[in-house]
Structure formats: C-alpha cells, structure tokens
Amino acid sequence: MLSRRSDIPLDRDGLSRFLPWLVAFMVYLAALALAGTLVLNTLAARWDRDVSGTLTVQIPPGAGPRDDDERLRATLALFRDLPGVAYAEPLDQGRLMALLEPWLGGMEATADLPLPQLIDVSLTSDAKLDVAALSRRLAAAVPGATIDDHSIWLARLVRMVRAVEALAGAILVLIGASTVGTVVFTTRTGLAVHQEAIEVLHLTGAQDAYIARQFASRAMALGLRGGVAGLALAVPTLLGIGFLSARLEAGLLPQLTLFAEHWLALAALPLAAALIAMLTARYTVMRTLARML
Amino acid sequence: MSTDDSDCIVRFENVGLRYGLGPEVLQDISYSLDAGSFHFLVGASGAGKSSLLRLMYLANKPSRGLVNLFGRDIATLPRAELPAVRRRIGVVFQEFRLLSHLSAFDNVALPLRVAGVREDEVERNVVELLSWVGLKDHLQARPPTLSGGQQQRVAIARAVIARPRLLLADEPTGNVDDRMAMRLVHLFEELNKLGTTIVIATHNETLVDKLRHPCLRLDEGRLSMRPGRVIDAAADMPAAGRRRDESDGSDETRRKSGKVA
Numbered sequence: 174m175l176s177r178r179s180d181i182p183l184d185r186d187g188l189s190r191f192l193p194w195l196v197a198f199m200v201y202l203a204a205l206a207l208a209g210t211l212v213l214n215t216l217a218a219r220w221d222r223d224v225s226g227t228l229t230v231q232i233p234p235g236a237g238p239r240d241d242d243e244r245l246r247a248t249l250a251l252f253r254d255l256p257g258v259a260y261a262e263p264l265d266q267g268r269l270m271a272l273l274e275p276w277l278g279g280m281e282a283t284a285d286l287p288l289p290q291l292i293d294v295s296l297t298s299d300a301k302l303d304v305a306a307l308s309r310r311l312a313a314a315v316p317g318a319t320i321d322d323h324s325i326w327l328a329r330l331v332r333m334v335r336a337v338e339a340l341a342g343a344i345l346v347l348i349g350a351s352t353v354g355t356v357v358f359t360t361r362t363g364l365a366v367h368q369e370a371i372e373v374l375h376l377t378g379a380q381d382a383y384i385a386r387q388f389a390s391r392a393m394a395l396g397l398r399g400g401v402a403g404l405a406l407a408v409p410t411l412l413g414i415g416f417l418s419a420r421l422e423a424g425l426l427p428q429l430t431l432f433a434e435h436w437l438a439l440a441a442l443p444l445a446a447a448l449i450a451m452l453t454a455r456y457t458v459m460r461t462l463a464r465m466l
Numbered sequence: 467m468s469t470d471d472s473d474c475i476v477r478f479e480n481v482g483l484r485y486g487l488g489p490e491v492l493q494d495i496s497y498s499l500d501a502g503s504f505h506f507l508v509g510a511s512g513a514g515k516s517s518l519l520r521l522m523y524l525a526n527k528p529s530r531g532l533v534n535l536f537g538r539d540i541a542t543l544p545r546a547e548l549p550a551v552r553r554r555i556g557v558v559f560q561e562f563r564l565l566s567h568l569s570a571f572d573n574v575a576l577p578l579r580v581a582g583v584r585e586d587e588v589e590r591n592v593v594e595l596l597s598w599v600g601l602k603d604h605l606q607a608r609p610p611t612l613s614g615g616q617q618q619r620v621a622i623a624r625a626v627i628a629r630p631r632l633l634l635a636d637e638p639t640g641n642v643d644d645r646m647a648m649r650l651v652h653l654f655e656e657l658n659k660l661g662t663t664i665v666i667a668t669h670n671e672t673l674v675d676k677l678r679h680p681c682l683r684l685d686e687g688r689l690s691m692r693p694g695r696v697i698d699a700a701a702d703m704p705a706a707g708r709r710r711d712e713s714d715g716s717d718e719t720r721r722k723s724g725k726v727a
Contacts, residue, residue, distance in 0.1 A: 180576065182567040361584035373563050375525055377624070378553030380546075463545065 181367045181384070183391040189363065191452075192392070193399035195355050200403025200446050201410075203348045204439050208411050210341040211435045220327060226300070230261075230292040230311070231322040232322040244315045245290050246274060251314055252292065255307075257300025264291040352446060356396070356453040361387055364461050375465070385458035389451045396450030400443025407439070474498050474537070475632050475663045476522060483517055491517050493687045495531070499665065501631070504658045506674045507667040509684030516560065518684060519634050523557045523666065524548060536631065553581055556630035556662075560637040562604030562621040563711040565607040570596060570620045571605040577628040595623045599653075615642050622650065626657060633657060635666045639673065647673060 182278055183189060221262065232248055235241045245263060252261040264272075269288060277286075296302065304322045311318050415430065431439075476499040487494050491514045492628045501683060520526045521533060524540065534542040535551055543551065556577075564573050571592055578588045597601060599619040599662040609617050618638065631656065639647035642720060651666070651673060665682070670672065674681055681692040 178566065180568070180572075180579075182565075184569070204577060369563070370565050372525070373565060374576070374580065375549075376552060376557055376578055377577045378549045378628075380549045383580055 179387050179391070181370045181387050183185065183363060183367070183387065186359075186366060186425075187358055189391065189395060192355065192359050192395045193402065196352060196396050196399025196405070196446050196450065197400055197403035199348050199352045199355075200400045200442050201407045203345055203442055203446075204404055204407030205410065206341045207343045207433065207439060207442065208431060210338050210345070210430065211438060213334050213338050213341070215430075215432070215435075217331050217338075220330060220334075226296045226298065227295040227323055228296070228302075228304070229323070230294060231319050231321060232290040232292070232315060233317045234287040234289060241290060244318065245292075248292060248315050248318055251311060252294055255302070257297050257302055258294060259297045259300075260293075260295040264292075264293055306383055334336065349449060352396075352449055353453045354390055356450045357457050360392065360454045360457040361461065363388060364458065368432075371462075375462075381459055381462040383416060385455045388458045389455040392454035393447045393451035397443055397447035400446035403446070404439065406445050411439075471660040473501050473705065475503075475534070475535070477522075477534040477569070479534075481521065481533060482527045483514075483521060483526065484529045490529070491687050491688075492521070492528075492684075495689045497682065497689055497691065499663055501663055502661050504655065504664045504678055504679045504720045505682050506665070506677075506685065507665055507682045508669070508671070508674055511669075513684040514687045515684055516636055517555075518689075519665070519667055520634050522632075523555050523634050533678065549580075550591075553577065553628060554631045556625035556628065556633045558618075558621050558625045558635035559641060561669075562609070562617050564617060564620055564624075566609050569606045569608060570601055570616075573609065573620055574623045574627050576624060581628060591627060592623075595627055596620075601605050606668050613648055614664055618642060622653065626662075629660075630662060632663045633665070635664070637667055637669065639670055640669060646673070651677065661664070 230248055230252065232241075234242050234245050238380060249261055249263070252258050293395060308320045311320060356358075371384055411431065478495045478497050481492060481495040482490050484490045495518065499726075506513050507518065517526070519529055522535070524535070527533075527540070536554060538547075538551060561674075563574075568576075574592045574596060575588050578591065583591075593605065596605060599618060599622065600625075601607075602618055604612060604616060607616075609620065612620065622635075622638065625635070635654065637712070638650055638654075642650065647670060654664050655667060655677075681694060683690045
C-alpha cells in the first residue's frame, strides 16, 4: 500500500547521471585489456605446451643421397639410444615443404633447393638432457648436424608475452583506480549536496552504515548499468578484432581466439565494476561521516 | 531537583559554546533536567536558545564544559554509540526539516526505520499516529503540498513516533495561530504525562505565563531559571502508558523539576 523511497534523494543528483557513462567507458577499456591478457596467456601456455620437451635436429645436405641417408641413420641411432628420448622421427618431405611454403612459395620453387633433413625429437617429461654436450657428440658423429633447442627462443618469446601481459594488467589496475577516483568524487559531491538530509537522518539516530548503505546501493546500481553498457560495446569490438585476425591468415600471427572461460571472465567485468563502485562509495561515506559529530 | 544521575535526563556543567573563533554564544551553562519534567526555554532572538537545543540533541559539541545525557558523558561517548543516544531524543525543528522528496508517511517512519523496526510494525504505528494528528488522508502527500500547520504536525509525529525519553521542540508554535499553538502544547503535555521529558523553546510569553511550567531563560548566552507551579502529572498518567523504565512509581521521577546552578 505504501511505497518506499530512498531516504536520501540520490536519484536527483545531476552528477550521478554521468557515473554510468564513465563506468561504461572504463569497462569497455578494461574488457579490451583483459581480453588481450587472456589471449596472450593462452598463447604463451600453448607455445610452452607444444614446444617444450621437443628438439629439432638439422642435418645439412651431404655429398649425395646415399651420404644423406647414412647421416640420417647415424643421427637417428644416436638419439633413439639416448635415455629420455620418447620419439625421434625424420620429417617427411611434404611437411618440410609445408613449413617452408610461407617463405619460399610452392613446391615448384623449392624442388631444386638443397634442403636440410630435419628430425623431430620428443623427450619424456622427466628427461634432463645436456643439450650442449649432446650437440658436441652429434657434431662428432655427423659433421655439420646441429640441434635446435626450442627452449631458448621459447623462453624469450614467453618473456615478451609476459611483459605485454604485465602491461595489460597495469592498464587494468589504472582503469580500476580511475573508476575508484570517479566514484569517490561523485560520492563526496553527493554527501555535500544532501548534507541537510544526512543531518536529519543522523539526528533521528541513523548509524553511519545506514546512510552509507543508501549511497552504496545507488553506486552499485549505477556501476552495474554502466558496466553492462561498456561490455555491450566491447563484445562487438572483440569479435571484430577476432574476425580481422582470422582473415589475415598470416602464419606468423597467432590466432586471437577467446574461449568460453574468457567470455565468462569478461562477463564478470560489469559485476566487478558494480562491486568496486559499491565498496568505494561505502568506504567514502563511512570515512567522511566519521569526521562529523 | 535531583541529586542522583539516574533520574537526571540532562545535565550541563559550565558549558560554553562558540562557533569558530567568534564570541561565546553560550556561557557557563549549568543546569539539570529530571526525568518526566516539562520546561519552557525562553529568551530574546539570538540569546542562544537554538544553540542550547543543538547541544542537547547532539548536533554540536560544546567548546568547554560537561554535557551529560541519560547519565552518559557526551565527550567520552564513542561515536558509534551516539545513534543509540539520539534515538532516545525526539526533535521538532523550528523549520520542520522534513525531507521534501518523501511522503508524510515516510518522513514519520524515519526514526523507526533507522532503528531497524519491522516494516509491518512501522506501517501500523505511523498510520495510527498520523491518523491521531489528523493527517490520515495525507499519508502520501509530500511536505511541499502540505500547509504550515500540517507540516508542523508531521514534524511532531516524526519526533514522537519512536517514543523518545526527551523531546526538544524549537519554536513549535512559531508558525501557527494561538488556538493551534495551545493544541500542540497540550499534545506535548499529554506526552509528558506518559513520561517524556519536554523542553520547548518559544517566544510565546502568553503561552509560558498561561501554562506555568518551569522556565529556563537565556539572556545573552547565560541561563537562569524561573520555577513553575508543581504539576503532579505523573499521578494522572495511565499505568499502561508509562514507560517501563520509569514506571517504578519513584517519587523522584514525579517531581518534574529542573535545576540551574
């Protein structure tokens, strides 16, 4: 029968009308930064999984096909006898051509080139090979043959990816700090504007928490509204970036794909924005009121 | 006059108040009010009546001296305990201070809601009280749409809804005609009979002379007292209406006096 309104007329604040827009902008940027972080993290993990525990042995062309076969057999024998090697098989000509195709073109262009032979070696998970000593042994057995230890370039690549990830994380933190600053400013203004109502509430025996709850609820509602709007803008942007990266078909560029768990993390952003807004408003009100009688 | 703090609702000792670096608007105020007493607070404009009331309803802190309410020294009272003390005080502000975006119902419900009273109980009590003050048909009316007298009744209803032990009213008859003024004062007297300590700040000397309650007089920030005729109103108090904590029949609580040092 009797409707209930907030004791403080916060919905009449001109300033609080801008809060959802600011939060929407923050969540939009945060969604892009978070998506970047998640994609890079997946990429680094995939590289690590695919390449760690493997070696590639390269045998340069010898005096002739017979010599090539002998050098290949000697190398395979050396690796297959080693403890910790799970698998050692030469790459067939077709796969080799496929690897070179992005740089050198089709089969007709590479048919006459003297190509090295490659051996794909997989190590067991507990293998601890001294790659330097093994390289020396290999060079003595098969002159000119070299071992490509993927962990060296992989470590550099992963380091770079982690640095970019850290940068994206720092951007996320800055966005969070900006959101907090905006909510603090809006809340303080609200406290000043509604000083009269707040004093009446205090004098009727309201606890600070009772007043803070009203500001916090309002900030949460505005934060959620802005967050949903920001995410709604970010989703088509991310889909567009994914579509463009897929169309590039460049072998060097990794596939920028977001998985289900990534979308879930992005969907949590409006909730996080609402939570940050609520907690910030509550803290600001409690802190400001504590200075009053 | 009480000598025991347990019967003393308000006690001021050598209280001074100044705003900022200005002169003292209240000087060496020392007085005490017994539970169940009824006092007028009089004085010329600018004498410090509102300032004294603001100290009593804890809107300001004194610049010096001791303020003791309900046996608690306000200076040493932790901030977290202030709301509990304030809930025992009802205030009728001179300018009403109703929240204009809320209905009459919501304004009167405020003290109950901040005290965490259940909503069904809030509704029952507020509707009953607003009906009693003749505003049953204005439950959802916003203050700006009410007349001065109606706003005053809403303000009074808000002040008394939580059954305060101390009721402070700043010029509650300032905006109404003499007939309405007498009616409102009789309302306060009824509350007083139920055990509420009342202090009414007023300019209305006719009213003060007519009712003969003890009178606190402020003159340039200094307090003096004129005793009133002894009214043993507690004897008329219905037993069911007495406050549990004041219904012990103690003679001390029936004296209804104040003391100015």
